[in-house]
Amino acid sequence: MEVRDRILDAALKLLAESGAHALTQPKVAGAAGVRQSHLTYYFPTRADLLQAVARHSIDALAGQLAAAPGASPGRLAEAIAAGSADKRRVRVMLGLVTAADRDPAIRRRMRRFVRELRELMVPVLEAGGLKTDPESVAFLHSVIIGCGVLQLARDNAEARTEARAVLRKAVAYVARPRQKR
Numbered sequence: 445m446e447v448r449d450r451i452l453d454a455a456l457k458l459l460a461e462s463g464a465h466a467l468t469q470p471k472v473a474g475a476a477g478v479r480q481s482h483l484t485y486y487f488p489t490r491a492d493l494l495q496a497v498a499r500h501s502i503d504a505l506a507g508q509l510a511a512a513p514g515a516s517p518g519r520l521a522e523a524i525a526a527g528s529a530d531k532r533r534v535r536v537m538l539g540l541v542t543a544a545d546r547d548p549a550i551r552r553r554m555r556r557f558v559r560e561l562r563e564l565m566v567p568v569l570e571a572g573g574l575k576t577d578p579e580s581v582a583f584l585h586s587v588i589i590g591c592g593v594l595q596l597a598r599d600n601a602e603a604r605t606e607a608r609a610v611l612r613k614a615v616a617y618v619a620r621p622r623q624k625r
Contacts, residue, residue: 447478451478451483451487455467455475455476456497459536459539460531467493491553494543495557501536506564508527517573517619520568522612524588525608527588529595529607533592534596562582565584565585569581569584574615580618583617584614
């Protein structure tokens, strides 16, 4: 496994176990079994590391979703629900949001990251037979984020069941044919 990937995997594991506050360069370097200088070579700042971890996590989820081409909207909703229940992804996103709130440079990166993420969503949604106009993608993205955050905050079976139901409803809504005006 490449050093960069070891670092990203170690960072994801730390996030899953302890949240964004535990994501320090020394802790990640130790967990990855690399010197801190190696980590800072790939990720000079904590913000760079957070963004790369977010991208790594989202790319993995997009790959999982894309692996089931032509999935029905119901199966796609279940796969999205499983992805939004992943505490690591939610913690990474919350860490980025917190960092962006304090740092305009990270905020600019987040704007670009959201655009790129929504572009990644388009082929997955199209494969599931869903509409991919900008408003539909933004709607579904917002619902996914909200469900993930609420699941993390509540962390119980009721929250997971509710998130699945909400995501099924959101996917069904996006799958509906447009009404003529």
